[in-house]
Amino acid sequence: MKINHHLSDELLLDYAAGNLTEGWSLVMATHMALCPSCRRRLSAMEGAAGALLEKVEPHDVPEDSWARMKQRLEGIRIEEVKPKPAAPQKDALVFPEPLRSYVGADLADVKWQALGLGAYHLRIETADPTTQVRLLRIPAGKPVPEHTHVGKELTLVLSGSFYDGDELFGRGDVEEADDSLLHTPKASPGEDCVCLAVTEAPLKFSSWIVRLIQPILKI
Amino acid sequence: MSLDIPLEANTCHKDVPAPLRARASSVRALRVTNPNLTQTSNQILSNGEMARLLKAVASDRSIEAFEALFRFYAPRVRSFMAMKTGDRQVAEELMQETMVSVWNKAEQFDPERGNVSAWIFTIARNIRIDFYRRRRPSFDPQDPAFVTDDVPSADVAFEQVQDAALLRQAMATLPPDQLDVLKRAFFDDVSHSTIASELGLPLGTVKSRIRLAFEKLRAALEGRR
Structure with a gap:
């Protein structure tokens, strides 16, 4: 698997700093489970944060701080960290963690909801009211009308692929889009394309596939 | 183990009232019992030194090694926590939580995946996220669907030791x-x-x-290869 479309530095920085909401973090972490290159970039950013932490102006800690700490440590029994039992080795899991736990199933067992015209979706529940996260299944070869985004969107391909203009997005690739991007995604022929998409929440059905279907279903 | 670092009073954070500052530094001077194990929080420990201290915590539960780490990191983690919360009491509690977590998780520190300061930053960050009751899903290297890196880990380990100093530079x-x-x-x-x-x-x-900054950092890290 060769990933060609990666997370931007600014999104990775937000993730490294811990200031993204759950919805964005879920899609980014799922991409990084598939992408060693973005994980190395994340490590470098955490390294930068560590270097800044060393240089930060130290706060004077209260005089009893170490005494309190020592007292707490005395009450702690370190439990040996046992390696987690390996998850049952199923062949070719399509959804890596953290996505698989959120869905509660792998691709083969997703309880899709039909959107019509051969497209399906599954809304993924999070505790994050600012985003909408969905799995989308786009029928092979289906074109999507040109559209711009209202707000940001991050789409991760999990299975199959789509073209946006000349660019091919396959498994593991992410596409970051915002208001300024006019794009015309189209699922590649031969195989349905399964994506994980996060969008800003106030929008109704802002995902491009849903917008495709929206006028037809009158939703 | 010896840390040959001269003892001197800490530079206090500028918003500490003067009487508190005076008291804190005189108390610190009194409490110094083993100069070999105490260093000022202004002295940056070398990456190798920090990794060695953390290893001593992990393998021997060495309270002395942990104290050296605490003396260095506690004032910084506290400062980090205060920047967001703006509350000294909360900052102290979150710092204590972070350092307890460092003690508890010392065995999980993997020098192949980063340096001590970066690791402690991620612990502090996660504790701050929990404090604000947010969720930050992350990937799981034990997951069978996780795609592992094919860079040999021995090379990475060697490079990481260099990383901290290069990153600082x-x-x-x-x-x-x-x-x-x-x-x-x-x-x-x-x-x-x-x-x-x-x-x-x-x-x-x-x-x-952001892009220019990380291009520069990446170039610096790649330059050593």
Whole structure:
């Protein structure tokens, strides 16, 4: 698997700093489970944060701080960290963690909801009211009308692929889009394309596939 | 183990009232019992030194090694926590939580995956996230669907030891506007779009500062190969 479309530095920085909401973090972490290159970039950013932490102006800690700490440590029994039992080795899991736990199933067992015209979706529940996260299944070869985004969107391909203009997005690739991007995604022929998409929440059905279907279903 | 670092009073944070400052430094002077194991919080420990101390905590539960780490990191983690919360009491509690977590998780520190300061930053960050009751899903290297890195880990381990010093050097060469954006992101806990509006800058300007900063850091890290 060769990933060609990666997370931007600014999104990775937000993730490294811990200031993204759950919805964005879920899609980014799922991409990084598939992408060693973005994980190395994340490590470098955490390294930068560590270097800044060393240089930060130290706060004077209260005089009893170490005494309190020592007292707490005395009450702690370190439990040996046992390696987690390996998850049952199923062949070719399509959804890596953290996505698989959120869905509660792998691709083969997703309880899709039909959107019509051969497209399906599954809304993924999070505790994050600012985003909408969905799995989308786009029928092979289906074109999507040109559209711009209202707000940001991050789409991760999990299975199959789509073209946006000349660019091919396959498994593991992410596409970051915002208001300024006019794009015309189209699922590649031969195989349905399964994506994980996060969008800003106030929008109704802002995902491009849903917008495709929206006028037809009158939703 | 000996840390040959001269003892001197800590530089206090500027918003500490003077009487408190005086008391804190005199008390510290009195409490110094083993000069070999105590260093000022201003002295940056070398990466190798920090990794050695953390290893002593992991393998021997060495309280002395942990105290040395605490003396160095506690004032910094507290400072980090205070920047977002603005509350000294909360900052102290979150710092204590972070350091307890460092003690508990010392065995999980993997020098192949980063340096001690970066590791402690991630622990502090996660504790701050929990404090605000947010969730930050992350990947699981034990997951069978996880795609492992094919870079041999022995090489990575060797390189990581160099990384910390190189990163520090590279950070020192960043232009102030780029460094400022990184500090805001890591310390103030705000997204790059919030930083743009705080600074009254176009989003594109903030994005390019971030990209330029990391290009420079990556170039510095790759330059050693």
